[in-house]
Amino acid sequence: MRTIAYIRVSSESQNVARQKKALKAEGCEVFYEEKVSGKNTDRPQLLKMIEDLNEGDVVIVHEISRLSRSVKDLLDIVESIKEKGASLKSLCEAWLDTTEDNPMNEFLLNIFGSLAQLERGLTLKRQREGIEIAKQEGKYQGRKTEVSLNGKKADKAAQAIEWHKEGKSVRYICKTLSIGTGTLYRLLEREGLR
Secondary structure (H helix, E strand, O other): OOOEEEEEEEOOOOOOHHHHHHHHOOOOEEEEEEOOOOOOOOOOHHHHHOOOOOOOOOOEOOOOOOOOOOOOHHHHHHHHHHHHHEEEEEEEEEEEEOOOOOHHHHHHHHHHHHHHHHHHHEEEEEEEEHHHHHHHHOOOOOOOOOOOOOOOOOHHHHHHHHHHHHHHHHHHHHHHOOOOHHHHHEEEEOOOOO
């Protein structure tokens, strides 16, 4: 039986130290870490952890939101862990403990999983409302892009603008410079070319 930690933060700029310290103190021996959004289950370390599980292993997360932001995904992940004969515990939510067969834990897992999903939905709704207000006030600039004349990849931006002026296709520019069409359109819009 192993005690396994699953650690996740949403972006590269976030730090895993807080989670890691707490999980080490809990006695975790094996660590799976990743910096990726929790809104989907296409997470390499999560999938590897589930694949590597042995019967009797216990997976510990710092909190339920580190595992998933959607009830459906959360329940699928928990089911995958159980199918391997392993169990799941959370440090911050004492009720999340599948080491024993307890119907109350199953009920609470569904309730709090739904609350985590609701919280994410409300956050996204507030974000959309804020963007709409900023657009109406003329303050919304859109997402910052590295491919801009002042950005990290100014050479790509300059080349994209030059090729656009020469009449090269959007597909050609994007494929050759390895940039997305949305990035190109935002660049052209900011430069007044679209």
